[in-house]
Amino acid sequence: MTKLKLGPLADDRPVKLAVELPAAVHRDLVAYAAALATETGSEAVTPEKLVAPMLARFMATDRAFTKSQRQGMSKDSA
Template sequence: MTKLKLGPLADDRPVKLTVELPATVHRDLAAYAAALAAETGAEAIPPEKLVSPMLAKFMASDRGFSRRRDIGKN
């Protein structure tokens, strides 16, 4: 089995954000949560808890964004 990109999730202080997702994306998040639980041996987490780490991983892997963000810090 291929290893999932997300590992165990850090317990971080949340900021409330409301988004609308297509039902298919929500179903995929639920399936991902179940797969992550099976892979890590942890309890399944609610699908909405996956959005933040997935977005963070996506942004961290986007080289164009990283360059622009780094330029803005100077």
């Protein structure tokens, strides 16, 4: 099995957010949750628990976004 981008999920205080997803994305989240449970040896998580860490990982690895964030911080500190 290939290494998944997400590891064990941190237990963090959530902020409630409602979103609508296409059925295909939901099916993929369910499959990803099962694969993550298998890879980490933990209990399966609900698809909803995957959204935040996936978005965080996506934003952290988006070079243009992180660059704009760094530039925004340097402007704020001036």
